[in-house]
Amino acid sequence: MLIAFYIVAALAVASAFNILILRSPVYCALSLVGCFFLLGIIFILLNNEFVAVVQVLIYAGAIMVLFLFVIMLLNLRPDSSPRSLKFGIAKILGIGLTVGILAQLIGVFGSSAAKLGPMGEYSAQRVTEEGSLEIVAELMLTEYVLPFEIISILLMVSIMGAVVLAKKRPPPEEEESQP
Amino acid sequence: MELILDILLNPVVIALLKIVVIVLVFVAATGTVMTLMERKWMSAVQDRIGPNRANIPFLRDFRGRGALHMAADGLKSIFKEDTVPEGVDLVIFTIAPFFGFISAVVIWAVIPFAAPIGDFTFQITDVNIGILLVFAVTSLGIYGTVLAGWSSNNKFALLGAARGTSQMLSYEIFLGLSLVGVFMVNGSVQVSILVANQNTYWFGDVIPKWGLFTQPLAFVMFFTAMLAEAKRLPFDAPEGESEIIAGYFMEYSGMRYAAFMLAEYIAMVGIAALVTTLFLGGYHVPWLHAEGFQIFGWFMAVPVWLVSALQILAFVGKIIFFCWLIIMVRWTIPRFRFDQIMELGWKKLLPLSLANIVLTALVLLAVDNWNL
Numbered sequence: 001m002l003i004a005f006y007i008v009a010a011l012a013v014a015s016a017f018n019i020l021i022l023r024s025p026v027y028c029a030l031s032l033v034g035c036f037f038l039l040g041i042i043f044i045l046l047n048n049e050f051v052a053v054v055q056v057l058i059y060a061g062a063i064m065v066l067f068l069f070v071i072m073l074l075n076l077r078p079d080s081s082p083r084s085l086k087f088g089i090a091k092i093l094g095i096g097l098t099v100g101i102l103a104q105l106i107g108v109f110g111s112s113a114a115k116l117g118p119m120g121e122y123s124a125q126r127v128t129e130e131g132s133l134e135i136v137a138e139l140m141l142t143e144y145v146l147p148f149e150i151i152s153i154l155l156m157v158s159i160m161g162a163v164v165l166a167k168k169r170p171p172p173e174e175e176e177s178q179p
Numbered sequence: 180m181e182l183i184l185d186i187l188l189n190p191v192v193i194a195l196l197k198i199v200v201i202v203l204v205f206v207a208a209t210g211t212v213m214t215l216m217e218r219k220w221m222s223a224v225q226d227r228i229g230p231n232r233a234n235i236p237f238l239r240d241f242r243g244r245g246a247l248h249m250a251a252d253g254l255k256s257i258f259k260e261d262t263v264p265e266g267v268d269l270v271i272f273t274i275a276p277f278f279g280f281i282s283a284v285v286i287w288a289v290i291p292f293a294a295p296i297g298d299f300t301f302q303i304t305d306v307n308i309g310i311l312l313v314f315a316v317t318s319l320g321i322y323g324t325v326l327a328g329w330s331s332n333n334k335f336a337l338l339g340a341a342r343g344t345s346q347m348l349s350y351e352i353f354l355g356l357s358l359v360g361v362f363m364v365n366g367s368v369q370v371s372i373l374v375a376n377q378n379t380y381w382f383g384d385v386i387p388k389w390g391l392f393t394q395p396l397a398f399v400m401f402f403t404a405m406l407a408e409a410k411r412l413p414f415d416a417p418e419g420e421s422e423i424i425a426g427y428f429m430e431y432s433g434m435r436y437a438a439f440m441l442a443e444y445i446a447m448v449g450i451a452a453l454v455t456t457l458f459l460g461g462y463h464v465p466w467l468h469a470e471g472f473q474i475f476g477w478f479m480a481v482p483v484w485l486v487s488a489l490q491i492l493a494f495v496g497k498i499i500f501f502c503w504l505i506i507m508v509r510w511t512i513p514r515f516r517f518d519q520i521m522e523l524g525w526k527k528l529l530p531l532s533l534a535n536i537v538l539t540a541l542v543l544l545a546v547d548n549w550n551l
């Protein structure tokens with residue numbers, strides 16, 4: 001299991017890295033799809049099939065398709081500008097942040113005080129016995145029902161916002177000419 | 180001898196054998212047969228005889244009522260020149276047909292063919308997330324359409340891909356929502372539970388609780404959404420021969436084109452299997468339980484092997500019935516306009532499926548409260 005995790009994790013990091021290197025937007029989007037798919041496999045290795053399926057269904061199967069759709073319709077061509085080697089403020093900030101986060105991760109998980117291994121009340125055995133879907137559903141509709149409802153209202157508001165923005169308004173002259 | 184038995188009874192080997200039997204033997208064969216049956220049944224609708232010319236000259240021009248056309252079509256697409264037009268994105272152009280093909284095949288991982296005997300199941304895997312796996316896989320099938328259309332470097336193909344994306348993305352939502360009622364009734368998404376529950380009966384042991392009777396609205400909506408998801412007529416705007424030539428796969432030829440065609444027919448058999456499993460009692464023969472037939476208190480014992488054989492036969496029969504239905508729908512209903520497809524989805528199926536969820540919840544509540 002651990003070997004499988006290392007292989008899948010390495011592939012996921014590689015495909016995430018691909019997104020940064022490749023110049024064609026479609027290839028970048030496809031690398032991101034691959035990355036999401038591999039993340040789904042990692043969730044399966046962690047015994048959580050439900051999150052894995054949702055990850056693939058929503059991110060790889062719906063959101064990334066919309067990305068590709070936009071890339072297709074805008075007809076984005078590969079970025080052909082020469083790569084610059086100059087260190088702008090963005091690059092320095094980015095490298096600094098990455099190194100900082102990496103150092104902190106190593107500091108936390110590398111120290112002898114770090115608690116590694118299975119934790120919490122939902123052990124792998126319990127998840128297999130009760131089913132990941134059942135556990136998620138029960139928690140979502142009992143303990144976390146308030147955050148769940150708040151998120152649904154947020155989504156509702158954003159849908160209404162999209163409808164308002166996209167709705168065609170009749171031009172003002174026509175409105176005046178109507179009796 | 181014992182060593183061979185040990186190897187054969189290894190769970191991994193059993194799973195691999197099931198995959199080979201189900202995917203390579205059953206699915207590939209039915210998919211191929213359906214390419215011929217579509218043409219045959221189509222000609223019956225149009226009052227023609229249909230394909231019957233392929234023959235073997237050495238066997239007194241043996242024709243087999245057109246059955247040889249399957250082999251002829253396969254050979255033809257293998258030996259045809261594989262043309263790749265100028266300006267295509269070759270990597271994506273090559274991998275695009277596989278997306279649709281894989282998503283059509285992986286559905287079969289969760290479809291049971293007969294009731295389990297002891298530990299042995301007639302199903303590749305019975306995962307806890309069951310039907311959700313099917314949704315995840317069909318959602319990846321969209322990439323076949325998008326990438327084929329985009330990489331072909333052709334305006335018509337791109338138009339087909341744009342239509343296909345918006346259509347499949349929309350109907351994926353109704354596909355999921357239409358089944359929520361079924362999940363509520365059964366309290367599970369696991370395929371084995373969904374099927375087992377359909378062998379319980381109302382009024383003693385008379386009317387089976389098939390999904391068709393417990394969730395009639397869901398059945399109609401799921402079937403419609405599945406047709407749209409597979410781009411079958413009347414939802415084949417992405418192909419639309421009279422408008423955009425062949426849509427997203429128009430630049431494909433030879434074996435690559437055959438991959439698209441075969442994927443379409445395998446997807447068709449897959450839809451039939453899914454609808455059967457969810458709404459028509461799956462592999463269950465009405466009133467046939469594990470020990471034998473039972474109706475009106477009358478009982479007839481049936482040996483275990485015969486039960487399994489009857490169940491497999493019933494399952495295949497139901498699949499063929501639905502394949503026939505899908506083909507008949509194709510040849511009797513004209514293609515919807517694209518705005519009609521979108522209107523049917525967003526203005527009719529979406530509110531209906533939400534209403535179905537509320538209605539199911541109310542009925543379940545009533546049944547729980549008053550012990551109906």
